[in-house]
Amino acid sequence: MKFATRTIHAGQPSEPETGALVAPIFQTSTYEQESPGQDKGFSYSRTNNPTRQRLETVLAELEGVPFAAAFASGLAAENAVLQAYLRTGDEIIIPLDVYGGTYRILNKVYQNFGVVTKQIDTGDLKAVEAALSNKTRLVWIESPTNPRLLITDIAAVAKLAHARGALVAVDNTFATPCFQQPFDLGADIVVHSVTKYLAGHSDTVQGAALAKEAAVFEPIKFLQNATGAVPSPFDCWLTMRGLKTLELRMQRHQENAIAIANALDGHALVRRVYFPGLASHPGHDIARRQMTGFGGMVSFELDGTLEEVVAFASSRRYFTLAESLGGVKSLLCHPATMTHASIPAEARAQLGLSDTLLRLSPGCENAEDLVEDLLAGLADVASARASRKPVTAAAR
Numbered sequence: 078m079k080f081a082t083r084t085i086h087a088g089q090p091s092e093p094e095t096g097a098l099v100a101p102i103f104q105t106s107t108y109e110q111e112s113p114g115q116d117k118g119f120s121y122s123r124t125n126n127p128t129r130q131r132l133e134t135v136l137a138e139l140e141g142v143p144f145a146a147a148f149a150s151g152l153a154a155e156n157a158v159l160q161a162y163l164r165t166g167d168e169i170i171i172p173l174d175v176y177g178g179t180y181r182i183l184n185k186v187y188q189n190f191g192v193v194t195k196q197i198d199t200g201d202l203k204a205v206e207a208a209l210s211n212k213t214r215l216v217w218i219e220s221p222t223n224p225r226l227l228i229t230d231i232a233a234v235a236k237l238a239h240a241r242g243a244l245v246a247v248d249n250t251f252a253t254p255c256f257q258q259p260f261d262l263g264a265d266i267v268v269h270s271v272t273k274y275l276a277g278h279s280d281t282v283q284g285a286a287l288a289k290e291a292a293v294f295e296p297i298k299f300l301q302n303a304t305g306a307v308p309s310p311f312d313c314w315l316t317m318r319g320l321k322t323l324e325l326r327m328q329r330h331q332e333n334a335i336a337i338a339n340a341l342d343g344h345a346l347v348r349r350v351y352f353p354g355l356a357s358h359p360g361h362d363i364a365r366r367q368m369t370g371f372g373g374m375v376s377f378e379l380d381g382t383l384e385e386v387v388a389f390a391s392s393r394r395y396f397t398l399a400e401s402l403g404g405v406k407s408l409l410c411h412p413a414t415m416t417h418a419s420i421p422a423e424a425r426a427q428l429g430l431s432d433t434l435l436r437l438s439p440g441c442e443n444a445e446d447l448v449e450d451l452l453a454g455l456a457d458v459a460s461a462r463a464s465r466k467p468v469t470a471a472a473r
């Protein structure tokens with residue numbers, strides 16, 4: 078079964094009792110037992126729920142593995158993986174450009190329990206080799222990264238990590254299984270912020286953790302019930318509704334991202350464009366090899382002042398200034414003050430996250446409208462500069 082067919086058919090048969098094409102939302106906390114301890118496979122909805130089980134089946138099918146656990150957020154899924162595998166004295170390797178929340182949970186929560194985080198350029202295989210030690214339990218890969226869309230060679234890092242007995246977890250939020258299949262590249266665990274492209278409509282917060290091997294999955298599954306950060310049946314149903322158009326949406330997101338990257342690349346007011354589909358992107362060749370698409374995200378550095386960046390970001394017609402990404406409606410984010418604000422300014426500077434970096438999540442609108450909106454914003458910056466007036470939202 079091909080990918081698009083799986084998004085619509087996998088784990089989603091018509092409801093057997095009534096024939097309803099779309100299965101109902103099993104909005105129940107508990108289940109009647111025939112006699113004590115005798116249930117029909119469901120005893121309590123934190124432990125399991127038919128709607129959640131259907132979602133987990135689809136997610137597993139899309140990543141091409143047998144095991145998936147749905148969580149109440151991407152970070153809850155990450156936490157289950159970290160809690161399952163990290164103990165005092167253990168080390169974890171994370172990318173320089175890792176999602177701010179991943180950085181925060183490791184540096185503000187797991188550090189308190191004596192877990193050591195090594196933040197390195199996972200795109201540099203020599204740096205990965207040097208960082209690996211006998212204490213490395215997990216190597217965490219995000220590829221493309223958030224927000225600079227840097228690429229890591231997943232297969233090469235998995236080889237190095239496995240040789241030292243470490244597990245490899247890949248945050249596949251940005252690429253989605255539509256464009257990248259990390260298990261085929263050697264990943265042991267995949268995590269998702271389902272909130273983003275998988276659900277796809279900016280109307281639910283959810284996460285997932287998946288594994289290929291039962292032994293790797295079992296402690297994660299145990300923690301799903303033991304710590305209880307599960308999504309509601311309604312949220313699971315919303316995600317299944319969204320997943321049915323995942324391939325269509327990803328194709329449109331990517332088309333829009335390509336149009337935007339091409340329009341911004343070389344613009345006089347743009348210092349740098351980050352998009353793995355550009356031949357000038359440092360990870361372009363690896364991305365071509367390990368992905369079947371370049372994704373839908375574009376970041377760029379505006380060649381201007383912080384004030385100009387703030388005015389540009391606050392006044393776009395189609396790009397709503399908001400955290401998050403991956404929905405049908407375009408979003409724009411200023412990582413330094415929003416998604417990555419939890420990283421101290423000095424650390425951000427060391428990581429190359431400049432204060433003039435903007436991250437775009439083009440939605441499924443018309444590409445020409447989106448490009449026009451961005452170019453109009455840059456033209457506003459230029460004309461305000463020419464008239465030596467500060468750019469403000471009111472000036473437009």
Ligand SMILES: Cc1ncc(COP(=O)(O)O)c(C=O)c1O
Nearest residue numbers: 150151152176223250270272283
């Ligand atoms: C790459 C990535 N991973 C994980 C997360 C965390 O997911 P959630 O916000 O669903 O907890 C995010 C959120 O922005 C993200 O961008």
